[in-house]
Amino acid sequence: MVPETNAGAGMFEDKLKLIGARIVYYRKLKGYNQQEFAAIIGLTRQFMSKVENGESACSLNTLYRIAEMLEVDVAELLRKE
Numbered sequence: 001m002v003p004e005t006n007a008g009a010g011m012f013e014d015k016l017k018l019i020g021a022r023i024v025y026y027r028k029l030k031g032y033n034q035q036e037f038a039a040i041i042g043l044t045r046q047f048m049s050k051v052e053n054g055e056s057a058c059s060l061n062t063l064y065r066i067a068e069m070l071e072v073d074v075a076e077l078l079r080k081e
Contacts, residue, residue, distance in 0.1 A: 017054030026070040
C-alpha cells in the first residue's frame with residue numbers, strides 16, 4: 001500500500017497564491033474593487049477573496065470569466081513566473 005503524502009500540496013498552494021496575486025493586479029488596473037468585480041462575474045465577495053488570497057481554487061470556467069472581464073489571456077494568469 002502506498003502511503004499518502006502532501007509533498008506537492010505546498011507547491012500547489014504557491015501557484016494558487018501567484019494566480020490570485022495576478023487577478024488582484026489586473027483587477028486593480030481595471031479599477032474594480034473586489035465586491036463589484038465578484039458581482040460582475042457572479043461570485044460572492046468572500047469566494048473572490050479566497051481565490052485572490054490563494055485559499056481556494058476556482059473552476060476553469062470561472063477562471064475564463066475572470067480573464068475575459070480583465071481582458072487578459074488565461075495563460076497570463078496561469079504562467080509559471
